[in-house]
Amino acid sequence: MTTFLKQPLKLALVQLASGADKAVNLSNARSKVLEAAKAGARLIVLPECFNSPYGTNFFPKYAETLHPSPPTKEQSPSFHALSAIAVEANAYLVGGSIPELEPSTKKYYNTSLVFSPSGALIGTHRKTHLFDIDIPGKIQFKESDVLSPGNQLTVIDLPDYGKIGLAICYDIRFPEAAMIAARKGAFLLVYPGAFNTTTGPLHWSLLGRARAVDNQSYVALCSPARDLDASYNAYGHSLVADPSANILSEAEEKETIVYADLTNDAVANIRSSIPIYTQRRFDLYPDVSAGQE
């Protein structure tokens, strides 16, 4: 049997309630991550913009500087808090995302930082597809008013377990990155995200299951808790889908932690019984992105 996941892994998604006070958000994240670690989780995920409210007007105010790396505590309190939390929890930590200011270009990004149990930074992802939508009468949002897109796809090796693909929220609507991560051997695709009460009911679960069935990988979607007093109402419903696209566990909208036990068997069995991985006809679609007229 092929090994994608080296040993069983308890995954936890922290559906955090974040507010305007960054220090409080970081402290709340710490207690929830430690709670998840105490329950046995060895990979713990925080939501998109976990240390701030979500909105274009908030990104510059909350942005931290990550380069040159490592930043000082003044440049990035969240970097240092996440690193210390990973050590304390003795777990891999996907630190949701934070608004980042790149000092050399003065550009802002929506950036995820991943730490090992020793507190080392082992991966970063800058959101590659910006959330610019306009559904008349429902929701209008334009991340690109403030943010710039990242230009790299992200696969991270967790030495004790295997590879994960990492992308942020709106990135999930673009299946190519997920497929590339799966073809590089990822057993899990992780999306810190903050869908809303319009697009969440429409597409959140569907997209999670779609990326799972396309790629025969686990998929984890981690949202902030819903706050109806905030300017942006997150959907909640953090969930884990298995490689056969069953939902293993799903939250409602309040602050909570979602757990799932991941095994290599679940990945290897579906990939061998429905072997789409080896049946692909790349001769017919050598480069899907070349199809633009």
Ligand SMILES: NC(=O)CCC(=O)C(=O)O
């Ligand atoms: N923060 C985001 O990228 C939101 C994406 C979203 O809601 C969607 O429908 O896509």
